[in-house]
Amino acid sequence: MGTETRGRSYVLSNLASSQIAKNVGPSPYAQVALLLVVALVLGAHFMRDGELGLALSCVAALGLLALKRRWVKIVLRVGLLAGAALWLLTTVELVRARLAFDEPWLRLALILGAVTAVTALSSLVFRTRAMRARLEAGAETARASAGAFLLTATLLGVVQIVVERPMLLAERFWPSGGWLEVLALSTWAAWLTEKLLDAKTQPTWRRRLWGLFSIVFFAQLAFGLLGAEHLLMTGTLHLPVPAVILAGPIYRGGGFFMVVLFLSTLLFVGPAWCSYLCYFGAMDSAMAHRRRRPVALPRWVRRARLAILIAVATTAAILRLVGASGAVAAGAGLAFGVAGLALIAQRSRQLGVMVHCTVYCPIGLIANMLGKVSPFRVRIGDGCTECGLCAKACRFDALHAEDIARRRPGLTCSLCGDCLGSCKDGQLGYRFLSLDPRRSRALFMALVAALHAVFLGVARI
Numbered sequence: 221m222g223t224e225t226r227g228r229s230y231v232l233s234n235l236a237s238s239q240i241a242k243n244v245g246p247s248p249y250a251q252v253a254l255l256l257v258v259a260l261v262l263g264a265h266f267m268r269d270g271e272l273g274l275a276l277s278c279v280a281a282l283g284l285l286a287l288k289r290r291w292v293k294i295v296l297r298v299g300l301l302a303g304a305a306l307w308l309l310t311t312v313e314l315v316r317a318r319l320a321f322d323e324p325w326l327r328l329a330l331i332l333g334a335v336t337a338v339t340a341l342s343s344l345v346f347r348t349r350a351m352r353a354r355l356e357a358g359a360e361t362a363r364a365s366a367g368a369f370l371l372t373a374t375l376l377g378v379v380q381i382v383v384e385r386p387m388l389l390a391e392r393f394w395p396s397g398g399w400l401e402v403l404a405l406s407t408w409a410a411w412l413t414e415k416l417l418d419a420k421t422q423p424t425w426r427r428r429l430w431g432l433f434s435i436v437f438f439a440q441l442a443f444g445l446l447g448a449e450h451l452l453m454t455g456t457l458h459l460p461v462p463a464v465i466l467a468g469p470i471y472r473g474g475g476f477f478m479v480v481l482f483l484s485t486l487l488f489v490g491p492a493w494c495s496y497l498c499y500f501g502a503m504d505s506a507m508a509h510r511r512r513r514p515v516a517l518p519r520w521v522r523r524a525r526l527a528i529l530i531a532v533a534t535t536a537a538i539l540r541l542v543g544a545s546g547a548v549a550a551g552a553g554l555a556f557g558v559a560g561l562a563l564i565a566q567r568s569r570q571l572g573v574m575v576h577c578t579v580y581c582p583i584g585l586i587a588n589m590l591g592k593v594s595p596f597r598v599r600i601g602d603g604c605t606e607c608g609l610c611a612k613a614c615r616f617d618a619l620h621a622e623d624i625a626r627r628r629p630g631l632t633c634s635l636c637g638d639c640l641g642s643c644k645d646g647q648l649g650y651r652f653l654s655l656d657p658r659r660s661r662a663l664f665m666a667l668v669a670a671l672h673a674v675f676l677g678v679a680r681i
Contacts, residue, residue: 248354251345255282255296258342261335262303265310273396277403278303284407289358291365291410293351297343298370304340307332361414364662369410371670376402376677388677389440392450401677409673416665419641423613426496426636427505429672434502436676459550461557462500462583466529467536471549481679482583483590489668490594491587494577495616495636496668497675501581504564504574508615511572517617521579522631529582532556573617578632588631596664598635600627601647610639610648635664 259282263275281299284292311332318325345351358365379387380398390397415425441460444452458464458478465478485493494501508514539549560576567575577584600610604624611619618633629639640648640661649657650664 248350251348251351252282252285254342255300255345258300258303258339262306262339265306271396271399273394273399276396277399280400280403285355287411288354288356289365289410289414290355290362291358291369293346293355294362294366295369295410297346298366300339300343304336304343307336307339311336358414361417361662364417364666365410365413367663368413368666368669368673369406371666372406372409372673373402375670375674376405379674379678389451405673405677408676409669412672413666413669416637416669417662419637422641422665423636423638426638427502427509429669430496430502430505433497433672433676433679434499437499437679459553459557460499461553461560462498462581463532463556463560464553465583466586467532467553470533470536471540473540482587485671486587486591487593488671489664490596490635491591491633492596492635492664492668493587493591494581494584495634496672498577498583499679500560501574501577503561504568504576505615507564507568508572508574510569513612514572514615514617516611516620517571517573517575517579525579525582525585528580529585532582572615574615577634578617584632587634591635595653596635596660597651598629598633598637598639599649599651600624600629601645601649602627603645604643604647605645607644609642609644613639613642637661637664 256279259278263278266272266275266278281296284296311329314332315325315329318328346355376388380391380402385398386392386395388398388401390401412425412429416422418425438460440451458468465482469475469479482493485497489496495505535552536549539552560580563580564576604627606621606624608621608624611621611624614629615638616632616634616636618629618631619639620630623630635650637650640650642648650660651657652660652663655663
């Protein structure tokens, strides 16, 4: 055999060996089959407890593999390890019960121990080359998206377990549907986080998710009033006017659910209630964006905000003291809300600024002031050239020339983030304690996407 022939054979042999090496290990179909078996066994455990929806969710979660996103790998691995922990706790509980009744326990412990081990070890599937190659898309936002999924699933899971059912809407149509709704909303939060982390498209997606929440909120109210009572949270209706969150408990002397919900969001994401989660503000935003560029509001309107807050609280207290009927109180709240809608339709549209949210709404001022308990901030870097492009993107009137000069937005800043993509020099960014701007922004968007998804599930009249 000649030298050339031997060389060609050597090259072909190496190529064949490398190809075989790449194909070593179980096929992707075998890996998915293993995950399916684990999910079915875990689902059978939930079926035994009468949780059909939770059992179906275990299997349906494998459908996330079709998304081909890296965050899916993180979520499913956490889910498998949580399933293993559940099997371990079940094993300990059953063994203790057997011991208490002096019954045989070793075989049970061995069987359930094996199930626990297989469930835990199946998470290693996601470390194989084939699975890593399949789930590589969205690598830069994977942790944030996975965090949004897991936080949404945790919060809604607590609602599903602790709060008397049916709280989630799907549970009212099908007694086992709540867990499937948890899976769907968690997936939505993860997907939305990816969209919000793109600085160029983030303002568009923020308005879309905000508008979606507002539409869902008011559509449920409208259909509920038309006779579909299962769409309403309780049999007692409350005016869907943000000011009532403050005035209602003062007048009634109770009913603090919305107050607690509102304050909890301030702890998580500060004043972002006013730019992501308020059912009323989306209308103000839509009208303000009818004008291409906003007009700066005069300084005196900031003092008017405090006067309106005091007037609303005082009026509610007076109505309570004089024993005014519920109809009178509701009429006052409705009049305040109608005036707010008129302000949105006229002044917000004309000025390009969200006048209702930044001047008229008392809850907006409370969110701005108490929102300082949250460590999240928007800061302007020292390299800012004060070109003013960020002010043109701000609809909350928070970036006056003096605000930019002192390198931080004004009180009306709601952390919406619309200004970040407008800065050509990258001098605008989120801050959270000692985290760098990139990680701070990822954390904030994951939190706000998760809260948005939770509100879609529970925020009804």
